[in-house]
Amino acid sequence: MTDQELRDLVLSVLAGIAPDADLASLAPGEDLRERLDIDSMDHLNFVIGLHQATGVEIPERDYARLVTLRDTLAYLAARLHSGSH
Amino acid sequence: MAEFRMPSLGADMERATVVHWLVQVGDRIERGQVVAEVETEKGVLEVESFESGIVEELLVCEGTTVAVGTPLARIGAVAGGEGQPVPGALSVATAGRAAPAVAPAAAPAITPTVAPAVAPAAASAITPTVAPAVASAAQSIEPAAAARPAAQTRGRRRISPAARALAESADIDLDRVEGTGPDDAVTLADVRRAQRQPTSIGAAEPPALATGEDHAAPSTSAIRPAAPSGLATDAARRAAMRASIAALMSRSKREIPHYYLSQEIDLERALLWLENENLRRPVEERLLPAALLLKAVATAAVEVPEMNGFFENSAFRASTAVHLGVAISLRDAGLIAPAILDADRRSAGELMAALRDLVRRARSGGLRASEMSSPTLTVTNLGDQGVTAVFGVIYPPQVAIVGFGKVFARATVEENGIRNRRMVTATLSADHRVSDGHRGAYFLAAVGRLLQRPEEL
Amino acid sequence: MAPLETANAVMTYRDAVRAGIRDALLRDQRVFLMGEDVGRYGGCFAVSRGLLEEFGPERIRDTPLSEATFVGAGIGAAIAGMRPIVEIMTVNFSLLALDQIINNAATISHMSGGQFHVPVVIRMTTGAGRQLAAQHSHSLEGWYGHIPGIKVLTPATLEDARGMLWTALEDPDPVLIFEHGSLYNMEGELPADAGPVDIERAIVRRGGFDLSLITYGGTLRTALAAAEELAAEGIDCEVLDLRVLRPLDTAAILASVVKTHRAVIVDEGWRSGSISAEICARIVEGAFYELDAPVARVCSCEIPMPYAWHLEQAALPRIETIKQAVHRSVGGGRG
């Protein structure tokens, strides 16, 4: 899966949670929870969405590494290429 | 003494008319002897007695029609008849005639089991008594008409073609229409309801606009209204929701004498249990702290019933059920507090699933009417937004609302040094007409106590 | 006993059926073939040619024109432990044996509380298209699909014609196999080691996303041809070969419709009370909310099949009528 495909995938999961948000203008370093007004329920759904889309296992202790779009993509890419899912 | 009854002579015979008695009172009759002629749809049939004895009384006179099983005559035993030896049916004397053999005395008379059920009027009563159970049970084992494949989970909502067509022509955003059909599918009626009402949050019943179009089966072209209905735009919808929240909150402040309590609760044991529990659960079934908090509140509500019910026409009515209202923010359209039904009887896992489902449907406009109108106690949680404590405004006609702030760390001094313990501030706003601070405090203490043994929640 | 080595890979549907029968006769002494003109005449459609010479009159039994009784005898022999293959020349004459098929074959296992079972296989030719007029052109396999207690197969490919028979013979319950008359001369490739196939699942013969073409037996070729022409127009049809009409593979039907959201059923039977009507009902019951267009059907015209070629062709499902139905169903937007 290419980086672009992964990015589109993550954005589509985010769209499912915050349908009205303007994802195009989302900066890679912004805190997703603040920028998209995501509460703990939204965040859980975000993790579930990523897991279902990529198959990557995301334990609770790793939540802190999914704060920004850049971190999330890095986290997923690392696991996808190492075949850990 | 035995009864001679109208015999069932055919699978579809229900009644018959006694045409001719061949015996009178006092006659001695033998088993198998023809005692009467009866008229059925198939013509006249001879009817035999299965008892030997003396005819004591003819209960039905000639010419009367009776249902199968109706007693026709009473037959008394022959004097000293009990010990009678079995006359050799085959003794030479009777060789020429197939003499009826008398069943040995010990044989129980064949009492038709249907007799008691046979009321003379209800001829159909002779159908075997299992009939009703058979009919209903048969459906249950009918193999499922079709193995229903799991529709694709994400994205595709269940919307009937007719509803889809009407929504398209009436320019209605289906995402805002609550489905009340099977599995929450959106039906034609749902779209029509959305057409008629401002997007109220279910508080006020929509005015009964008995318009003709309810009944006529609309073909899609026929129902295109002349001008788009006023409430179609988002802004108008948001304003309407704001107005109804305002009305509710004002009424609450006006009518309900709130008293407020707060208490800090140690969540360390609960959160450790939760983290351990989540390691075992697949991602889709992971629990949030909210699930434990809801469970604790629901259980405490059972212990302190004054917090759980309604205050109407100046009297409090406690509710046996605990339908826990959960305050959910609709990203752009304000706030609603639908109920998780029977929260006290659900496990933490079930509450989590219900919560996830409720949030998903609330945000996609797919809430069931029953969930909107029946919370018996509400919980609000603004921890995610960083608030330490929130004192909620009670939703009339409820009589209390519980609030939770964010989880914070508190250094505590213990024998083996300073420990960081995670805490949360729980608050209670309650109706002073129904309960006093003392009971309120007991309620919050109960919530705290329950959260110290998470495994039991 | 390795499956029989067939002469060469290229053969006709008829050769495949014969190979299946021959293979079964060789594998199991309990197997025998019984029917009108199956022996000396070599079979009305030459399916059993050569078998009498190879297996003898005891196991290749010509019968009098007594459908009720030689079918009933096949059922009796099966109950007593044999594995008969009863050939009814055509489905049209099977009407004379309906009493034995329904009241005995389909009923005895259930009604005897499981004491007896009926491992008989009844093969019959079916379908129209060869100008045989009404009494020789019926397509009634859908009727037989109405009867619980039997299985109904409609082999449309060489693999199925070759492989369904042995699985059917091993099945302890009655199995009816309908061979469409216009398929006998169909040529195709068959792997040398072709052997038994399953007789429970439908198979997607051509994958697609826009619409599900659901069919069986003699009309599979027609549906595949229509799908190819539609592909050229950018309409991507999935073609589902039912292979079995009783029990219907409902899961496969629904899975296809859930994927494409549209369905056209191609069935050579008359539409009223047909197997296509049953499939329609199951789709509406199981996938109603997945539908973006009404389920459509392409069936035979509801008349006794006419003799004249132009009339018969007009009465039967054809590539054009299938394409028209697909166009109506796909309508405006797609996907």
Place this chain on the structure above:
Amino acid sequence: MTCATDRHGQPDPLSAEHALYLLSQMLRIRRFEEKCVELYSAARIRGFVHLYVGQEAVAVGTMQTLGPDDAVVATYREHGHALMRGVSARSIMAEMFGKVEGCSRGRGGSMHIFDAATRFYGGNAIVGGGLPLAVGLALADKMRGLAGVTACFFGEGAVAEGEFHESMNLAALWKLPVLFCCENNLYAMGTALARSESETDLALKASSYEVAAWSVDGMDVLACQRAAERATAAIRGGGGPVFLEFRTYRFRAHSMYDPELYRSKEEVEQWKERDPIATFAASLQSSGLVTTDALERLEQQVAAEIEDAIAFAEAAGLEPLEDMMRFLYTEKDRHGTA
């Protein structure tokens, strides 16, 4: 008829023990059927019930010649044949009560008694429906070189069915070991034989298929036994099928709901003079083979058997609804390779 002789005049050595046995079997059927009338009138037995009263000699006589390897196919009037074949009174009664302990799990009722253990391939409610089955059973036995005979019982009504002609022809053509037993009781439900068949001599009709055929006094149990012995011997010898026309009579209506408008009371009384049980018992008593006490003990034994059957049927349970779909197809796990 006082002394049993066979057709060729030699007196048959009839032991007292065998005589009493034949009598007891006929009496079992007679009392069983009489109890069915009572139970049906009390609506404890439902559906259609067809009684064998009067024809007992045929079933009892023919069954003496059939062994465990032979097979039997009967009709809806098959209580007697089933009892003679060894199906217990208990399981038949339970079947008519619709109970799961019935010989067909309560699914067949009076007209569909099945029993694999005794190769009793059932009652059949389609007139003539059993004949092709019997031909098939015999075909299988012959093809496997087994010595079994398949006895197929049917009424004279079946002679008018296409399946009768096809079966007679196919059995004769392939020389199959079938014993065709036609119980000619003169009436197919309400139609007298002369009103349904151009040729009423059924043995003559059957012989046209190149099948050995003769008629037998169906009211004489010894005549029935001897005819069956002769027929089965010919069949086991490979002579192909045999057709026996048992001239008999049913004393009761075709089924329970039949005002018998098609025959006179005098005719019934006339035939009752030749009651197979009463006449046989009388001849045994006059020739000293059987005593009155023995007859009384017989009556009590039979009555006890029937009371036990009723008690068993009443106590028996109903098939659970969840099992209703079972056996529609063979249950694979238990059968493995069927």
